[in-house]
Amino acid sequence: MTRTWNTSRRHFLRGAAGALVPLPFLNIMENTAAKNLAGEVEAPLRFMTLFKPNGVHPPSWNINGGTESDFRMSPLMAPFSKHKDDLLILDNMGDFGFSSHANSARRFLAGQSNNTKAASMDQFIADKIGGDTPTRSLELTTEGLFTNQIGCSYISYDQKGDPIPRESDPQLIFDRLFRNPMGDPAQRKKMTNLLDRVSDDAKSIQRKSGREDSETLDEYFTVLRETEQRLENMGDTSAATKVDFTKLKRPLPAANLDEQVETMLDLVALAMWTDQTRCISYMLGNSNSRMIFDFLGVTEQHHYLSHFFRNFSRHNIDGLLKISLWHMEKFDYLLTKLKSYKDHNGTLLDNSIVLFGSGMGHSDNHTAQRIPIVLAGNGGGRLKTGRYLRYSENQDLSRLHLTLMRQFGVDIPSYGEATEALPGLDGGEFDQFEERPFDSWTKVEGGKLTVQGRLRMSENLDEAKVFYMDVAGQDSVRIEIEFRDFHSFNFPYHVGTPITLTGTVSEKNGRQVMSKISTLKSVFGNSKPGTRNG
Template sequence: MVTAEKGSQMIVTKKSLPRRTFLRGMGTSLALPLLDAMIPSMTALASTPANPVQLRRLGFVYMPMGCDVSRWTPPGEQTLDELSPTLQPLSRVKQQVTAITNMELQNAYPGTHATSNAAFLSAAEAKRTESSDYYLGTTVDQIAAQQIGQSTQLPSLEMSMDLLSVVGQCDNGYACVYQNNLSWSSPTTPLPAEAHPRIVFESLFGAGGSAADRQAAIKKRASLLDSVTAEITRLQNTLGPQDRNKVDQYLQTIREVERRIQRAEVDVAENPLPDLDRPVGVPVAYADHARLMFDLQLLAMQGDITRVITFQLARETSNRTYPEIGVNDPHHPLTHHGNNPKKIAKVAKINQFHVSLFAEFLEKLQNTPEGNGSLLDHSLYLYGSGMGNPNVHDHTNLPILVAGGAAGNMQGGRHIKFNHPKPLADLHLTLLNKVGVKLDSFADSQGHVEGLFEPLDV
């Protein structure tokens, strides 16, 4: 049934809107956010305080080359009442964030950049090879995608910030494939990530055909939304005021993201000095690019286009500089700081900058209504690195955050600190179970992360 509001009354009609509703136009397939009209008010699917809508999503954000642990680790033993300097940007969302201290990746040793990236989601040992006979393990995101991703348009979405064209041997005898790819659908099948906002945008909202055909269609009509104007009008006439407002806000966000992509493409066309490290049409400033990629993730989840996302903030051994925050030194050399306080401070500044972009994203998720809560309430995100202290290439005491609500089950605002190193695979297993993927073990797991989803007793 479809519900439509009139004054203070609720009118119940005989039709409901399917969750997998699309507005279609030339070269366009536009998914819709979760609407009240998609939730039959007289069935068990109704959204109530006792029975919230539980569309669970699982996301992973990779921060390269570890951190300055002294500025990362929260001072509190159990709560996040006081944030560390690096985590300060999380202040407005800290009640839906948990920091976890003393997790490790034993299978990432002997200690390389390649294995840091490769083991982060697989917790597996990478075969040491410089050729194409690489071998790792199926990553946690792809295990989730096999179950919770099969009913969506895209089972999973792999994103990055770098144009990854490096091949061959990258790090102490390890093939570049280990550094280039976070996601592996099997031990021999890495999944390339996309750094270009336009290509991601088209993968979310394109209706098929070749990339050239989709691009030509977009240029012809100037905007993706132009081709579905009539469908939007028809839909809005069938919805109640609250649903119409949701659709309007969703479409405004899509149009704004598309405008920013178009602006970036114009800026690059007008710039006579190409940047070989940045894909054509990508915003010049790192933060603008990252925000655009995070906004695309929000749209992908809001439209239920995918429920599993991975995002690499930069690849291991990245020599990217961050002039927008006053760090003009390349990132990778800074991490081999030799205990130089000035270099360590710059690494910490980069760490805080990356966290600030993630915090902005979490705030947007928190401010996006869905069902009986927010998009953040119905999501889980793991943020962290496969390396601890980059100066010595270790894989213990990893910087790890978990954010979200997992449909009301996660208790945030805390700091879980283990007395002894605990496998990161334990956290992967815990997150899988919480989004409905039941496994007894994962990689070198020894159990679950206790306390992450239970009330805090202080």
């Protein structure tokens, strides 16, 4: 995809490793770390998470076949496939049933949607490591609040399980990190000068005024005095920062969503590199995002398009995939950025764990199964990347979270419903998905066709709402059903697995087409995945 929308307005930190950054940056963090850790040079471990709204179009996302180390990345993964060696792609993540949008947002970092009285995992991590940096953590997003279902707008939750306010403006984040008047000696000096000047102003008003101004002026003078006091109290405590932030150029206002997100990702990397914070969560949109990606030439709302079965047309599928690819490109952008910064003996990515993904799988049917989850960065050797882990059973995200939190030193016995860590992330043993042999056949009985075989979604985007049953030695049976059957039998849940399907067939263009389902039975798994976590 050509990125014609990439203008040159956002140049404040282009050329990550320093080409355009007028700073003697290269070894600064290494020195700081050496001092902080009394001789022991150990890079700090960082955590970042990037949330993708509205699930995925599964045939474009899922990896089907391949092994742990020998696999081919899917079409949607193409934008970040160059980072394959730094990735840990997890499959069969999630649980049974369907997921609302609000639940998908909660699930993403809280493991289960009903884990509503606990902090999300990023906040546990921030509690553990946030005290070492000026800013404990950042919670970022892209769009406004969706108030009908407020849960759609938050992935980070505090210890009570309440949503944490998020910030979307890169300039505000830049200012918070690098322009805090209390944090920087140069800024403090400016404020002191200002106080002197406005105090003169106020005094001259006081001299001239014969009215009842004194009370109002008193309140003004009090604030000046208190501010002065605060500046004095700051003393030299925060002068330890070695980086001259005044030389960082403030980002310009973004011209469009793409610039806004890339600028924010620039800041994410910069904040990590300058060790302003070590924990950041970032939503690329609300979990039911209605954003319009006009800069991609897509004029329909993302949420509308994500219901690609109901709102099917080739045009709509193309729009949806353009948006999904854009999300993947932003993930790539972040990884590329993190790799371009030197950090101690490696890159910033080497000393980070990045969690990318969504809270639901199929974007139309809202399955809570096969949720896209990718880890990036080996976390200073804690993860073994370059692999594709397809678990034999559905794995609650809470198991993943428990494992990651422990990597950061969070000492908890359980999280959500998970009491055991998710195996395999560090290269250890895990229960791999294995194909089991099954028979495939068709039979006709009482005017109905029964077919046993593997269910798959069409990969032909012109007919993206069509399914096929693959039967050995025969033509696949084409399935064209209405939304009602698609949803009530939870078709997307069974995709890729063997099922026995009975239904009404008719002939279309000389081919058997099943158009109405009467029963669906899973050969090995649950026939009725249920509605848990609805």
